[in-house]
Amino acid sequence: xxxxxQRLAAMLRDPQFWVPVAVLVGGLLVLQWIR
Amino acid sequence: MDPLAPTPVxxxxxxxxxxxxxxxxxxxxxxxxxxxxxxxMVTLGISPVVISLMMVVGVFLARWSLPALLRGTAAxxxxxxxxxxxxxxxxxxxxxxxxxxxxxxxxxxxxGLAIAFPLWNSxxxxxxxxxxxxxxxxxxxxxxxxxxxLGGALVMFAGAGLLATASSTQAPSGHAxxxxxxxxxxxxxxxxxxxxxxxxxxTGMNPLSFVTxxxxxxxxxxxxxxxxxxxxxxxxxxELGRARDVLFWLLCGGFVWVVGDLFQQYAAxxxxxxxxxxxxxxxxxWGLAWGILVFGELKGAGTALPQVxxxxxxxxxxxxxxxxxxxxxxxxxxxxxxxxxEGTRYGIDPAYTRAALSGEATGAPRGRRRWLDWxxxxxxxxxFVGFAMVARVPELAVNGGALVGLVVASLALLxxxxxxxxxxxxxx
Numbered sequence: 001x002x003x004x005x006q007r008l009a010a011m012l013r014d015p016q017f018w019v020p021v022a023v024l025v026g027g028l029l030v031l032q033w034i035r
Numbered sequence: 036m037d038p039l040a041p042t043p044v045x046x047x048x049x050x051x052x053x054x055x056x057x058x059x060x061x062x063x064x065x066x067x068x069x070x071x072x073x074x075x076m077v078t079l080g081i082s083p084v085v086i087s088l089m090m091v092v093g094v095f096l097a098r099w100s101l102p103a104l105l106r107g108t109a110a111x112x113x114x115x116x117x118x119x120x121x122x123x124x125x126x127x128x129x130x131x132x133x134x135x136x137x138x139x140x141x142x143x144x145x146x147g148l149a150i151a152f153p154l155w156n157s158x159x160x161x162x163x164x165x166x167x168x169x170x171x172x173x174x175x176x177x178x179x180x181x182x183x184x185l186g187g188a189l190v191m192f193a194g195a196g197l198l199a200t201a202s203s204t205q206a207p208s209g210h211a212x213x214x215x216x217x218x219x220x221x222x223x224x225x226x227x228x229x230x231x232x233x234x235x236x237x238t239g240m241n242p243l244s245f246v247t248x249x250x251x252x253x254x255x256x257x258x259x260x261x262x263x264x265x266x267x268x269x270x271x272x273x274e275l276g277r278a279r280d281v282l283f284w285l286l287c288g289g290f291v292w293v294v295g296d297l298f299q300q301y302a303a304x305x306x307x308x309x310x311x312x313x314x315x316x317x318x319x320x321w322g323l324a325w326g327i328l329v330f331g332e333l334k335g336a337g338t339a340l341p342q343v344x345x346x347x348x349x350x351x352x353x354x355x356x357x358x359x360x361x362x363x364x365x366x367x368x369x370x371x372x373x374x375x376x377e378g379t380r381y382g383i384d385p386a387y388t389r390a391a392l393s394g395e396a397t398g399a400p401r402g403r404r405r406w407l408d409w410x411x412x413x414x415x416x417x418x419f420v421g422f423a424m425v426a427r428v429p430e431l432a433v434n435g436g437a438l439v440g441l442v443v444a445s446l447a448l449l450x451x452x453x454x455x456x457x458x459x460x461x462x463x
Contacts, residue, residue, distance in 0.1 A: 003382060004119065006382060007119065007120045007381050007382060008120065010120075010380050010381050010382075011120050011123065011381075014380065016169050016230055016234060017124075019165075019227060019230060020124075020127050020128070020131060020227050020228070020230050020231060021127065023131065023223055023224055023227040024127065024130055024131055024134065024224070026220065026223075027131070027134040027135065027138065027220050027221075027223070027224045028134060030138065030216055030217060030220040031134060031137060031138055031141075031217075031220075031260070033213075033216075034138075034141050034145070034210075034213045034214075034216065034217050035141070035264070
């Protein structure tokens with residue numbers, strides 16, 4: 001596995017990555033709701 | 036002794052880095068607050084989403100041209116080669132910013148600035164939580180520093196509430212819960228946006244490189260939101276065309292905002308997000324100073340004056356408390372542990388990570404600017420000049436003396452902090 005693929009896999013396993021992703025999805029849902 | 040343990044940063048250098056980081060936080064507040072001034076020139080009834088989009092266009096132009104001017108695109112390329120995964124984090128942070136900014140527009144409409152502003156200013160409290168949980172900030176800092184940072188943030192939060200109440204002009208529209216949800220969501224988004232910031236700077240990416248990619252996420256997300264809000268590309272372009280004589284001022288607002296944001300990035304890097312975010316939140320104080328002193332807002336509102344004074348004192352006291360609670364050598368070692376963890380997880384060269392945390396240059400020495408750097412700067416300047424040529428100066432009563440005073444104060448902070456940043460870190 002190349003270094004790029006390893007980094008991608010590390011990012012997907014990184015809990016710190018999913019916190020902003022979840023918050024972004026939540027924010028878009030709130031935006032959709034209030035519009 | 037652990038042979039892989041990071042070498043502690045020299046105490047004198049750590050102190051200099053902390054002072055520079057604090058200066059960047061205060062300068063960020065001044066310039067982020069000043070960014071509101073050009074938008075006051077826009078008196079036409081343009082959609083708030085379109086206003087936000089045009090400011091983001093200004094931000095985009097500035098975020099590509101300033102890094103090209105200060106470091107050159109070659110240095111940005113070096114950063115990307117060292118840690119390419121951080122490009123994804125930067126784009127993600129830009130998306131978070133754009134959604135949060137749009138939510139604030141709706142929050143102000145629904146519940147007014149007085150309630151909305153303190154709610155989204157809670158981002159600094161969330162930043163302290165993320166800094167502690169994810170990045171070892173305030174670990175081993177001692178109760179006095181905890182009290183300084185957390186107490187300072189809470190006092191600033193109270194001050195923000197007082198200032199927002201005093202400066203509120205909008206009336207709630209009757210959708211209170213919707214507005215509260217929007218403001219709180221904006222605070223959560225902005226507070227969480229600092230996770231990618233801190234991640235990038237602990238890993239070693241230069242703030243000037245990070246913001247370049249941040250702006251792609253920001254512009255793409257803001258463009259999508261604006262197209263959705265206006266009902267398609269054609270109506271959006273038509274509205275932009277109708278407002279072309281004021282678009283220049285919005286671009287200027289975006290440009291000024293970027294200057295503040297760049298300092299905010301360096302504050303996040305050198306004093307951490309738990310201290311950097313509250314310090315940049317002093318922008319509310321500067322925004323109010325521009326509103327009251329230059330544009331004559333709150334004229335005749337005698338009852339609001341005590342609130343303005345009390346709120347300003349709270350903001351200033353909170354900021355001073357945070358500024359006095361700088362990281363100790365012990366806490367900085369915990370930051371280095373977090374940086375080492377990032378390096379191991381993503382396979383980053385330890386020398387790159389270590390040098391960045393010490394504010395030192397990494398990679399090859401910086402060369403001359405390339406044709407690409409000059410092309411970016413010329414193109415961005417041309418866009419600004421083009422919009423300036425069709426811009427109209429609205430008739431607006433301003434206090435010239437106060438205007439000059441605030442511009443001089445902002446430039447002095449820019450010059451002083453910029454010089455210190457250059458001397459101590461060389462913009463690393």
